[in-house]
Amino acid sequence: MDSQYGVIVVGAGNAALCAALQAREGGARVLVLESAPASARGGNSFFSGGWMRFTHQGAEDLGKSFPELALAGTEDFDVLSYPDNEFFDDMTYITEFRGDPDLTSLVVQQSRNSMEWLHKKGVRFVFTFSKQGIKKNKRFQLGGGSIAVSGGGAGLVEKLFESAEEMGIEIQYQTRVIELLGIPGKRVNGVRIRNSAGELVDVKSHSVVLASGGFGASTEKRTRYLGPGWDLAKLRGSEFNLGDGLDMALAFGAKSAGHWSGSHAVAWDASAPTSGDRNRGNEFSRNSYTMGIMVNKNSERFLDEGVDFSAITYGKVGAEIMRQPDSMAFQIYDSKVLDILDPNYNGRQVSRITASTIEELAIKLELDPTLLRRTVDEFNASVDVTIDFDPNTKDGKGTSGLIPKKSNWANAIDVAPFLAFPVTTGLTFTLGGIKVDEKARVIDTQNQPIEGLFGAGELVGGIFYYSSPSGAGLTAGTVLGRTAGREAALDALSSPS
Template sequence: MRCASTPRKRASGWTPARASRTPSTPAPDAPSKEKSMTTSASSPSPVVVVGAGIAGLSAAVSAAEQGGSVVLVDRAGPLDAGGNTKWTSAYLRLDDVYEPSESFVEEVVGFSGDRTSKEYIETLVDRLPETMEWIQRHGVRFRRFPTYFVNSNRPRLQPHGGGEALLNTLRPVAEKLGVEFRYHTTARSLVTAADGRVTGVVVTGPDGEQVLPARAVVLASGGFEGDPAALADELPGDVSTLIPIAPGVALNKGEGIRMALQAGARRSGQWDSFHAEPVDPRADNPEALVMVFPYGILVNKDGERFIDEGRGTVDETYESTARAVWSQPGGTAYFITDRKFERVADRERGVLTSRKPITAGSLAELASALGLPADRLAETITAYNKSVVDGEFDWRRPDGKHTEGLTPPKSNWALPIDEAPLLAYPVACAIVFTFGGLETDPEARVISEQGAPIPGLYAAGECTGIYYDKYPGGTSVLRGMVFGRVAGIAAATA
């Protein structure tokens, strides 16, 4: 994919001097203590896949189906491997099993301000039917299912059992095909020949440091959302207030991206942005979403509104809302509503936190419970209530029930907050995955800084950068599956 690059600072952790072309050069964060490195000349070199999420397993299975040997490495153990895929609902932006919407390409490219490669997305659509046929042949089943976007009228396709079901289906297939899984093993750097071809991977694991020789390497190791230092280098805000959406986030530390950059790969995607979701910071469950913010108001720690909560449906606005919350003092806000919230019949579908709302009988009591300035909160809600115009409330779709003379305005679903009990949820910004990554072409080959494919190096999933500005929901698992399979076949047959 040929995506425009955004000017950015060069963080020292991402752009060290070009890696040596000998097997003895680990990445900068590899252990300093030298350990034995082994290679094997007794059999043809395998395809080495880095990462056991949907992109990595799709690559491993597809490569093994070509008849060659495959080694898959993952820093996690067998119970925790799978990256973000293990924890996601895995909604797919599809109208049917084989069919995206007619406007799929235009929507995805348009979300990026036309910076995402149209050729890449067209290839995704072209390869979609065969990929869905392939994954179903291995036992995955899909259903159309309402999402947590309460006022979106567009159900999305979902595998039965979500992302974990994808992993639980493909992993035994890979094992049956002879894929060698090396858990608790972290890839550190690439080994390249004199002509620039990637010929192996330096890894550290239970047996120390080793070189795994490879006929080709597929990077499928996620973004760098699990590396606080890299986030601080690249993102513009206080990364300490970001909440990992799920445990898999912490395992994605960016080594796959880093080692490819060391080998001369080109950056792509928006490096200073990420996929964001609004969550309850009190909760201990993964993906503790609070997707009902249009049905009340959001205030910051100063008791002030800062955004038009009803400017669009939840699926259109949740990400920008989460980022707006991140920009507030302490990276926290509070969703406040009242008894009229009960009019939203499907409200429970949009609240996935394990914690109950904070309730109160009066504004003063609520302010005390939330630790907000009581006078300022009262002023904010009084001004909001006075600005609400008459109209018919319809939670299912934008209803035009708005405010007048209020800054910021509320464009839809404006109901006064004046009927006890009052209730509130704290809201923070969760990081799901980073947008910045490697440039790849429609054959999943990693592209060099000179614009040519790096021989023997492929990448798929969230370590590849295609997103800018706004995440087109339901595309991450989808592209990981499609281009993971593309990468696996190409790596095994090149």
């Protein structure tokens, strides 16, 4: 490793690799430092489903920039245009009006050209139906968030690593960055690392981009910031996102921002491993709760399962489960909806309990049969039978007089066999971060940019609160990563060597 780089990028997930590529395109000499070994590279981005949300004008427009989407054909579905204001509104709705409007606008406005930039790096896209496909008059209507990277998150990072290698970007694995060098709050000029031999080494650079993710993998920080019980949450992704970048930035005078007690967390198979499984990825997701009911260990329902499509609500459901006894819940369905559950429900090693009566199901789940019977009976009695059940639209088939109510898809649970899926909280990523401005410059506690220091990805706070719209995390990482890389290169090339 040389002693002088233009730009050091901390981390090797989506945001970091986008920053590194953009900085290299800007003419800087770039070094990427990644704490994981090469065999575990790619951060949370690797584990992601690869959904990427961006603005467009519908099928014809998409086909011009992404020929693979034109080839996909649109005989069976319509692709609705997804303009800036809709993307912005989706962000506002999910974040409950708390998101930083400037950063949100940047993400929205730069989303389309960032996808075109990814396309030039070899990334290819596909339409997806499972999250936001709404069927109207027998045709699917695909709204925002219906496009994913071919090959998912693994496909995305593979293409980015290939591009980085082609562009001669140096990547050091098993290299944990532990400290920023320079004058805290003023100017950064490198990083201190612990290299693969366990030695502490200082590496100099003109600029540093922090893109090392959130603190989801730190049991201690989860408990400290998210609250009691979160130490027990299962991790959906990387075990290397320990919050180091956040610690370093705060110690260097950066301002904290965003939702430190919040996270994106989903319903996750209770028997899933404690952190992400690189071979089984998203198999443990249980996002079809809109089609049934969820009860806790007291056999009580605790949320409106049908308040909206799971594409909108899934990232908030994990926190609701965390509030239940032993952070556990059971999704209960009857045979009427089995065919429309997400394919993950039929995957290998799925925790699934089947019974021919509700009482038998309760006994198998170690719940009180009388209580579960009562919950199901009360639910069934409250269902509006005058409205037809339609899983493809918000059908308005709700409950009346029930607390909590179910707003849509309230279908009586009355046809055996009955199925239950035990779930717990699956933490996707944390939302507490560092304040950056629209140039991705890290802002200090005096509201001034720290010279030479940039941030991108999950490490940035203030874009997402409570959850995020599906596909927005990767898009935000790409947009802010590119911004950080471009600005870091400009900073490096304008600095006296």
